[in-house]
Amino acid sequence: MSIIASFLVPSSPLTYFRSDNPPWQPTAEALQEAGRRIAEMNPDVLLVYSTTWQAVMDQLWQARKLQQGTHVDHNWFELGELSYDFQIDTELAQSCVTAATDSGIKSKPVDYDQFPIDTGTIVAMHFLNPNGKIPVVLASNNLYHDHATVAELGKVASSCATQQNKRAVAITIGELSGSFFRNEINITEDSIFKKSEDDWNRRMLDHLTKGDLKTCEKEMADYNAEARAEYGFKHLQFLLGAMGGSYHQCELLAYGPLYGKGGAVMQFTPE
């Protein structure tokens, strides 16, 4: 297996724009730490699944080599612009398209000038690949894909990297609990929107750090219902699929609010 480490990171641009805000600072610092660790690992490629790159018809894989530009988030437009500059591992991306399609997940490469790179990917690249030196494979979030399908995507990406003898870090981008503050708040007082969602986030994070995937899976439906877990927390499955369904160790680097939503930075070490 080619996966040397996996990371769960949030998609929110708040850490990008205001890393100094006390409630967001631990998460921003954890993202920076994750970036340092990845740099030390010196992987050949980052395998990325982003919940904020949404698709509905097929599974999309970014296949255009140079990704460079600025993006104004549709929701956080007043905070400024997000800059990005990274490269796609086009050979590996094309392999993923073929392999995913062969495994029953109809896939397409995306290779268009000024294709809108999503906020979550840009934030992740900012912290985890700040110089843009590590090539990336980037997979979309097809809204109709379930947990099993997302796991299969991770497995496919990992297998393709192995076939190409590439050491890979798997990254999944998405939040935990999904309720948020709809009005303007004092951002220095940001918190998880509801205590019950906070409790559920901590519960699931505890299961993961203890390696108790069985309980995590058993409680997933309740977690989704009680904490409005973003995309049903299916983005975790990309990492699990990439790592072969289990892991040796899980470290929680940070957990905190993002305008009411729950966000975590976690590192998984494969078996």
Add this chain to the structure above:
Amino acid sequence: MSKGKILAGFLAPHPPHLVYGENPEQNEPRSEGGWEHLRWAYERARESIERLKPDVLLVHSPHWVTEQGHNFLGVDHLSGKSVDPIFPNLFRYNFELDVDVELAESCSQEARNLGLTSKIMRNPNFRVDYGTITTLHMIRPQWDIPVVGISANNSPYLLRLDEGLEEMDRLGKATRKAIEDSGRRAVLLASSTLCHYHFHVEPEIPEDMTEERPATYEGYKWDMRMIELMRAGKTPEVFELLPQFIEESFAEVKAGSLTWMYSAMGYPEIPAELHGYGTVIGTGNAVMEWDLSAS
């Protein structure tokens, strides 16, 4: 200054396939046509716009989703290349539009006066969503009328449906007041599909109409039922059935565009004219007009 007026409202759906099928110079991909029935429907709507000669077009788009606020474009001139992240093979459109910032600011203030959160988007590098662009291109391809672009706050998804749509009702009322105070002659555009069940696989040739049909029979029947009610001017029944319609046909009107428009128009019980109906990857789309110009 004379009192402003809403001249008309249009249900003006935004599948990018319609732009693709038309082959305008602003859009990079080329097609052999497709979705002619809906494009002909828009031709009839364009004739109405030409007759009405509005000062401004206001468009509420489900594809500018915002979590904090019912927000408004607030930059005099916006341009760029809009690439649809879902259908990049069909829609890569070089857009340029002028915004009626004064009216946008007034609408936003009126929305805040009614207790809604509302912000103005002032970043000149903002990429306008493809829903807004598609609707505006299809209704007025000359791009010679200033616009007010409105986001779809996701209140109907986060809150209870009735709570979310109540906010859209307030947004509509705010819009109406702002228009009346402005002296503008305005046309409203509800950029929305009806039944939103769709196919999950794109045909090899996207514009192959032998592959185009309603995705579900139940969804199609719902669309026909709602269209007939709107054609008959039975507005109370439309809104009585709206929650069930949304629930059972996954209707995109859940995002609030139709409610916003009807509310701004004052829920008129006048027959709407159906310019045409057609499916796009199985979703139901109607181009309809409520002409208030004579009232």
